[in-house]
Amino acid sequence: MGSLRFLGRSAVCLLGAAISFACAGAGEAPAGDERLVALEAKTRSLEATLEALASENAELRNEVAILAEQAGSGEGREATGSAGEQEEGITDSEGQPAKQPAIPEDDRAHTVERLNDLDARVRELEDLASTVEWVLLAVEQWAQGEDKPLSQLEGTALERTVRLAADSGGEVHFIVHPGREDPSVLVMPLVAVDGETPLIVSLHGYGGDSGYQTTYVPLHERVNTHGFALLLPNGIRDSEGNRFWNPTGQAGDSAKAGQDDAAYLTELVAKAEEVMDFGPVYFFGYSNGGFMSYQIACKGLPGLRAVASLAGTSYVDNALCEGASPVSVLHVHGTADDVIRFVGDESGPDQQGDGEPAFYAGAQDMLMRWSRRAGCDWPEQPQPYATLDLDVHVAGSETQAFRLESGCADGIEIELWMSVGSSHAPGYGDAFVDALVDWLLSQE
Numbered sequence: 536m537g538s539l540r541f542l543g544r545s546a547v548c549l550l551g552a553a554i555s556f557a558c559a560g561a562g563e564a565p566a567g568d569e570r571l572v573a574l575e576a577k578t579r580s581l582e583a584t585l586e587a588l589a590s591e592n593a594e595l596r597n598e599v600a601i602l603a604e605q606a607g608s609g610e611g612r613e614a615t616g617s618a619g620e621q622e623e624g625i626t627d628s629e630g631q632p633a634k635q636p637a638i639p640e641d642d643r644a645h646t647v648e649r650l651n652d653l654d655a656r657v658r659e660l661e662d663l664a665s666t667v668e669w670v671l672l673a674v675e676q677w678a679q680g681e682d683k684p685l686s687q688l689e690g691t692a693l694e695r696t697v698r699l700a701a702d703s704g705g706e707v708h709f710i711v712h713p714g715r716e717d718p719s720v721l722v723m724p725l726v727a728v729d730g731e732t733p734l735i736v737s738l739h740g741y742g743g744d745s746g747y748q749t750t751y752v753p754l755h756e757r758v759n760t761h762g763f764a765l766l767l768p769n770g771i772r773d774s775e776g777n778r779f780w781n782p783t784g785q786a787g788d789s790a791k792a793g794q795d796d797a798a799y800l801t802e803l804v805a806k807a808e809e810v811m812d813f814g815p816v817y818f819f820g821y822s823n824g825g826f827m828s829y830q831i832a833c834k835g836l837p838g839l840r841a842v843a844s845l846a847g848t849s850y851v852d853n854a855l856c857e858g859a860s861p862v863s864v865l866h867v868h869g870t871a872d873d874v875i876r877f878v879g880d881e882s883g884p885d886q887q888g889d890g891e892p893a894f895y896a897g898a899q900d901m902l903m904r905w906s907r908r909a910g911c912d913w914p915e916q917p918q919p920y921a922t923l924d925l926d927v928h929v930a931g932s933e934t935q936a937f938r939l940e941s942g943c944a945d946g947i948e949i950e951l952w953m954s955v956g957s958s959h960a961p962g963y964g965d966a967f968v969d970a971l972v973d974w975l976l977s978q979e
Contacts, residue, residue: 692778695746696720696767703755710766710807712799719768720745721807724758733763733976734813734838736804738770738824740846742777745769748821752845752963757972766807768800770823780820780827783855796827797834804836815840817975822846822875822959829901833859841948841978843867843971846875846959848895853904861909863948863978865971868898869926869957877953898951902939906949911942913949923970926954928962948978 690698697720700707705722712719724732739748745767749755754765770778771794781796804816816838820828825847832842833849833856841863848866849856870877879897896904899913906913919935926933937951954961961967 692744692746692769693718693720696744696749699746699749699753700755700765700767703753703758705755705758705765708807708810710768710803710810712803712806714799714802715771717769719766719803719807721810722755722758722765722767723810724762724764726759726762727764727811728814730812731814732811733815733817734766734804734807735763735817735819735972735975736766736768736800738768738780738818738820738827739778740820740822740824741779743821743824744778748824751960752819752821752971753968754819754972757968761972761976763972763976764807764811764813766804768803770796780823782823782826782830782849797830800827800831801834801836804838813838815979817841817843817978819843819971819975820845820847826895830855832856832862832864832905835860841865841975843975844901846872846961848875848879848898848901849904850894851879851896852894853896856904859908861905861944861947863946863950864902864905865948865950865952865974866898866901867952867954867971869954869959869961871956872959874959898953902949902951906939906943909943909947909949911939911944911947911949913939917951923952923966925952925963925967925970926957926961927964928958929954929956933957946979950974 697707700720700722703722705724708721708723709718710721735754737745737748737752737754739745743751749767755767757763758765770780772778781794807813816836817840818828818831819842820826822845825844826849828842828844828847829849832839839862843865845867846869848868868875868877875895877898879895879900902913917937917939920938921936922932923934923936924932933956934952934954937953939949943949
């Protein structure tokens with residue numbers, strides 16, 4: 536436990552060091568290069584620790600399963616008294632089948648408690664690792680030629696977002712929703728056409744904000760070149776200060792602070808359209824923002840044409856999406872994602888809930904659901920139409936692109952980008968941003 540606290544403190548110090556390094560000035564470039572290498576090495580060490588924790592987590596899950604099986608078998612043998620039900624090859628000193636010891640209830644409870652604690656800490660460190668990756672990405676961009684301090688790492692989410700948006704050359708507007716304290720940033724292209732200019736809404740992940748989202752996936756840099764508007768909202772904070780979205784669709788869900796984010800985002804888009812009447816509307820979300828983007832598609836929104844989700848999915852319980860209208864869907868997911876797994880997680884209890892089955896569906900399940908809404912069927916064994924090199928953290932062309940067009944409702948595309956070996960926070964750069972924007976805007 537002490538080593539984990541030390542790791543957490545080290546990562547926080549790493550963030551502070553990155554900011555200090557960025558603000559030191561261009562005159563210290565040689566030393567800065569060495570410090571950047573050191574920062575990257577520390578990040579790799581953090582990732583290795585996360586992998587070890589995830590491995591230990593998996594071992595504990597197996598331990599829980601074995602304990603449960605042994606306990607159940609022991610109860611069965613005690614009830615029947617049948618020697619034939621004893622495990623083969625296990626005997627006592629007289630050659631008789633040995634009775635397996637019962638697993639004390641306290642031991643099982645302790646193991647489950649250890650598992651829950653480790654699982655929670657792994658998720659916390661994954662969130663921290665994602666934040667470190669974002670910071671290092673920004674530091675690296677600065678070190679490669681920017682001649683000003685890395686100010687986007689300082690200030691509130693709104694201040695950082697505005698600075699990034701202004702640097703892109705777009706026209707910045709503040710969209711105020713009467714139910715929220717935080718204004719949202721709307722970035723307009725310099726040339727816009729009423730009723731035609733598309734709107735992309737970009738949603739951050741859990742613990743992130745619009746500033747981090749804009750740094751990680753810099754859609755704002757394409758506003759003028761591709762002619763779309765960009766809306767960058769922020770989720771509210773939970774009891775620990777982390778921003779998040781409520782994709783349950785249930786306004787009375789106390790675990791999600793009771794807010795109805797589907798209604799909030801729908802109203803926010805309507806407020807943004809007071810600036811100008813937009814054409815097609817697209818949602819893109821990362822992780823928790825991906826969950827939220829799918830929920831927007833389930834609820835429906837005027838003008839919505841497509842949603843794209845990176846490392847986010849939706850619930851095993853599909854009742855929340857009954858009656859949804861078809862929209863185009865792009866699902867982007869790494870096969871090595873240990874936070875939101877590519878294959879989903881229906882095997883165990885939701886540690887954040889009341890012991891109910893885990894709640895999220897796999898990538899293939901999502902594509903099957905949305906293809907059926909569009910009147911077509913996602914194949915069990917799809918064949919890639921292209922291989923893309925998008926993640927700089929994975930060697931070679933790691934992303935296989937699959938597409939389903941034939942048989943779908945008019946104008947609907949269902950697409951999967953499966954990044955083999957990519958984690959929960961892939962190292963995406965310009966190639967990914969260009970591909971994402973091109974896909975979204977093609978869904979007219």
